[in-house]
Amino acid sequence: MRLPLLAALAASIALPTFAADWSETVAAAKGQTVYWNAWGGDERTNDFIAWASGRLEAEYGVTIQQVKLSDTAEAVTRVVAEKAAGKDDGGSVDMIWINGANFLSMKEQGLLHGPFLGDLPNSKYLDLSDGSAALVDFTIPTEGYESPWRLAKFVLTYDSARVDQPPMSMASLLDWSKAHPGRFTHPAVSNFMGATFLKQALIELAPDPATLQSEATEASFSAATEPLWAWYDALRPTLWREGKTFPENESVLQQMLNDGEVDFAMAFDPAAAAAAVKRGLLPDTVRSYAPAAGSIGNISFVAIPYNAAHKEGAMVVANFLLDPATQAMAQNIEVLGSYSVLDPAKLDDAAKAAFAALPASPALPANEALGATLNEPHPSWMTRIAEEWARRYTE
């Protein structure tokens, strides 16, 4: 297991050598343009990345060029195509906003640069203890090949002007949907958010949720998912357009909530609805909450491809993203509204005050309304669920 080793390394490395290496990285990074491949469907994120680019240029002479993806796998495909062509350096992708299956797939094929997390000075603000959420991506140890940048947690959003009592469990969601046919749906399961919704249901409905933490086998998969499919068979005909078609992703679903086509949206970001209200994209009567049993949470990471042309620049960007000032900026709902990935215990007083002073909003769930954070299942579950769903419900 390399994980404890890395954690020990990060904690024990003598600071001076560390600083020297880092200053070399910073010097090499000067003047580089980092092509950051990140999902481009969210204007707030795009604006945040543009803001970060301005700050980095002033401080380090590094600029970010965001490559807006409609799906993260596009970046993976690009690196694969470059490897196919023998382009082992000077690649076009410098950094990827990545998670779960995409990370696993790149890591297994040796398409990632690293480990580099330990080289970042700001990694000292992370909880680097064994099994910490900052070092595990969908149960896969990141082993320093990824650096965290934002916290994600599954929430449902509804319009309180149309829904009085939102369902607090998957079973009551089924009842609600039966009573209000055509008013609920989820993003397509080929999309990350749609699959996350099914995983959320799976954790609630599985006879033994603990089996989800290890790689799925034929036997464990069919045992764990049997109640899920029974529940889904009942739910599907009550969905929007009878569950025959689905919105492409959560942004489209949010737009449908705004248009009144459905009564619920979902997000992997508790502040998404509050931020959307601020931007005039949702009515100010929307509220977000997590199911009573808690909801899936994970940390989003950035990784650097093995053939990236601007590795040093990418590391400077990754380090900048871990800066407490950057994280506080990101948590501001008027900016990004994405919860901090840092360990509060490791922050100094000035940083703590910056977090305390952030503005609030009625559409922003209080911490109590967010409930417990449930662990992501092993990535094999997501892949299998998506495949099984496609097999069962694609006509």
Place this chain on the structure above:
Amino acid sequence: MTHREGRALRLIVLFTVLAGFVLPIVAGLWETARAAFGILPAIGAGEWSLAPWRQLFGLPGFGTSVALTLWVGFGSTIISLLLASGLCALIHGRKWARARAGRVLAPFLAAPHAALAIGLAFLLSPSGWIARLLSPWATGWNLPPDIATVNDPMGFSLIIGLLIKEVPFLFLMMMTALTQIPAENHLRAGRALGYARGLVWIKIILPQIYPLIRLPVFVVLSFALSVVDMAIILGPSNPPTLAVAMTRWFYSADIGLLLPASAAALLQSVIVLLAIGVWLLAEGIATRIGRLWVRRGGRGMVSGPFLAVAGAVTGALMLAGALALASLLVWSFAWRWSFPGFLPESWSMQAWLRPGAGWGAAFAESFGIGLCATLISILIAIAWLEGEDRAGMRRVGWAEGLIYLPLLVPQVAFLYGLSVAMLGVGLGNGRATVIWGHVLFVFPYVMVALSDPWRALDRRMVGQAATLGAGPWRRLWAVKLPILLAPILVAAAIGFAVSVAQYLPTLFLGAGRIATLTTEAVTLSSGSDRRVVGVYAVLQAALPFASYLAAWWVPRMIYRDRAGLNGGRG
């Protein structure tokens, strides 16, 4: 001497076209084919095998995807052909109607597919503009109904979107073809024999112009069978058409899907080839039936209603297209706009006031790439046509096919392979590659637009210049180009519009790094902010319109005092 010079010029052009257009398409298809049969070293696949095909046939929804593709492809092509013919029959011989129809339809030719699709998606959706216009007073809907209008499983909304683009294209192609046959005489003769006006057109003129528009029809068929951007926005999603499913597989988290995706890309080419074959067969059958029908000699007083329907449907389609584009403009100035409000509750300039947020750079990128691709294409086209002139030869069939080749081979089939091949020979994926990728698709349209005006040039002018001692280059510079300025600019405007609309070539050849208005609009259309999408789509549509206006205005300004050089319009 002229002939030898002509031959050299022709050889240079031929070489450019072969090396620049044909070779890359073949190389792209080759790489795609290798991957389809299991060879893609990047993911450790190095053995010839049929496994990708078995995997492809086993993918959920594969059969439905293929069926949808055929239905949408043939359906939209046949309907556009019928509508375009009906419209031609309806207005042929009425000069004012012809001019007006051309003016009304040309903008739809210029409007990019993506912008039109985004607007239509809003117009037609259950919470869209039409529903808002009628709600709640007529429909009683306070909340939008749960009806599948856009992204419907049968692909009707996608067909509507394609029709709005293809009917004007075929109509204008037919109008051009009409200038090559003595249509007026035939019409008069037919009328004198007692045939209804529309029927003369269908029975006598259509069979003559059809061979002239056969290639454009195939372009429409191939495009409709393999369209991606419009199908993502308007088409069914579970399962989608084959081209969209394949694009998704290419970009799936599961890298193993690259192989079946390549197989699907190859299958897409086979489908297009077979479709053209089937079409040719059907043509033969239709010709026989048509001949019997013509011989029966019906004077066809009943053809009127069919033509009226064709006219009405076309009118409705164009109205929908215009509303779709208008809705984008309204959205770009909206702040809150919820159902069932016919107009936004609050307005804002916010989306427009922040060019730095992306649309500024994307606008510059689209403009620059479009300009370069158009200039290069115009240069090659003029060289080609001048080469034909100097050699004193008419174009042979295979050369015509060569021009159309990039439009006939589905983009999805060779672009992924091409980007792999490009990287393989050390040509990075950057702006230059994208420009060249655009030229691939701009050049054919420029050639099609420029060929007829070029041939129609009054040869006596050139002859006079020659007797006055002007050499071939001087004749080109001082006589042909000035006279042909107006059609050259029109061809350039068409080329520019084609470039601005390119989605897949920009995406694949630019490694996603080149963000144009089109790629950004398609990406954002799967987001939550219609106001920002509105800005991109409005700009995307505005660029080609501006270029058409310029093409119309510039010759008038330059040749203000010379009616003869003004296309006789001044």
